[in-house]
Amino acid sequence: MFTGIVEELGTVTAIEEQSDAVRLTVEGVVTIDAALGDSIAVNGCCLTVADLDKLDQQRGSFTADVMKMTLDKTSLGALAVGHRVNLERACTPQTRLGGHIVQGHVDTTGAIVSRTPGEHWELVEIELPEPIRRYVVLHGSITVDGVSLTVAELKDETFVVSLIPETLARTTLGFKQPGDPVNLEADIIAKHVERLIK
Known part of the structure; x- marks a missing residue:
């Protein structure tokens, strides 16, 4: 679950085309405390961290597998390397709900x-x-x-x-x-x- 309060603007650094999906890599600060399997909302779409790369003490990148259904239903299929994207980590029980209840399931x-x-x-x-x-x-x-x-x-x-x-x-x-x-x-x-x- 998310709150709809964007934490940062990340940058798309790689897009690996696959037959029925893409592997999307995004750089940002939100990856510093991320772990494999965590959820991160990218432009409001909940994605699962499949790979991590710590670039330095302040920034890193994560890779997520984006299946065809998600590409067809969201604007993620229109992303290109260099595009800026909204990033938000999943909330915790201690998180302030500054926005509203957001699932990251784009309609x-x-x-x-x-x-x-x-x-x-x-x-x-x-x-x-x-x-x-x-x-x-x-x-x-x-x-x-x-x-x-x-x-x-x-x-x-x-x-x-x-x-x-x-x-x-x-x-x-x-x-x-x-x-x-x-x-x-x-x-x-x-x-x-x-x-x-x-």
């Missing part, structure tokens, strides 16, 4: 529709694909590329989030442009309630 992808800068913030409009529309509510939580955000405005086919300078500086949402894909995860509580009611 679908959407694209950035528009960016409207303000003096101290920026409004970002994002596609809201039909399969998750029923789970998204005004002022509710949604995960975009692994970032826990509040829905500031809800339209028929899009939603708007308001990004503060900290989010713009520390996540991929600071530089993604209209047309760029983002991973979307709806609130798990809404999905469970729907299932129970059925």
